Amino acid sequence: xxxxxxxxxxxxxxxxxxxxxxxxxxxxxxxxxxxxxxxxxxxxxxxxxxxxxxxxxxxxxxxxxxxxxxxxxxxxxxxxxxxxxxxxxxxxxxxxxxxxxxxxxxxxxxxxxxxxxxxxxxxxxxxxxxxxxxxxxxxxxxxxxxxxxxxxxxxxxxxxxxxxxxxxxxx
Numbered sequence: 001x002x003x004x005x006x007x008x009x010x011x012x013x014x015x016x017x018x019x020x021x022x023x024x025x026x027x028x029x030x031x032x033x034x035x036x037x038x039x040x041x042x043x044x045x046x047x048x049x050x051x052x053x054x055x056x057x058x059x060x061x062x063x064x065x066x067x068x069x070x071x072x073x074x075x076x077x078x079x080x081x082x083x084x085x086x087x088x089x090x091x092x093x094x095x096x097x098x099x100x101x102x103x104x105x106x107x108x109x110x111x112x113x114x115x116x117x118x119x120x121x122x123x124x125x126x127x128x129x130x131x132x133x134x135x136x137x138x139x140x141x142x143x144x145x146x147x148x149x150x151x152x153x154x155x156x157x158x159x160x161x162x163x164x165x166x167x168x169x170x171x
Contacts, residue, residue, distance in 0.1 A: 041103040042142045045133045049148045055091035065118035066125030071097050071108045086121035103141030107132045
């Protein structure tokens with residue numbers, strides 16, 4: 001009868017092979033994960049611009065002050081609550097009202113101001129506007145910059161901030 005050998009476990013070579021296989025799989029998967037996250041941030045930026053266009057139109061129709069004077073004017077009242085006013089219309093969340101969300105920075109620029117602020121409004125609104133959404137870190141949080149205006153068309157540029165002359169999304 002032959003004596004049984006004890007269970008010795010894995011050899012060092014076997015463990016090194018397993019670690020090498022795991023590292024190869026990680027090297028393949030991580031860049032794809034980063035690219036997927038960047039594309040998700042870009043899709044969120046496009047959706048956010050559409051949300052902002054809707055909020056701006058709602059503000060204009062509700063307060064008769066033109067388009068809002070700032071992103072903050074569409075945000076919630078200080079300290080929370082539901083008391084929407086012309087200065088804090090509660091149409092967007094506080095994160096977006098700060099100008100940054102999901103890897104993108106949003107820049108709202110009004111032009112052609114209305115002659116005087118509507119009753120109950122601290123600041124006059126505008127007759128036109130543009131919004132730019134730019135990645136906080138190009139190539140990491142997004143590759144494309146986006147642009148929109150009262151037309152509602154979302155435009156993009158892959159190398160610099162987008163403008164009204166850049167191609168539309170899906171175009």
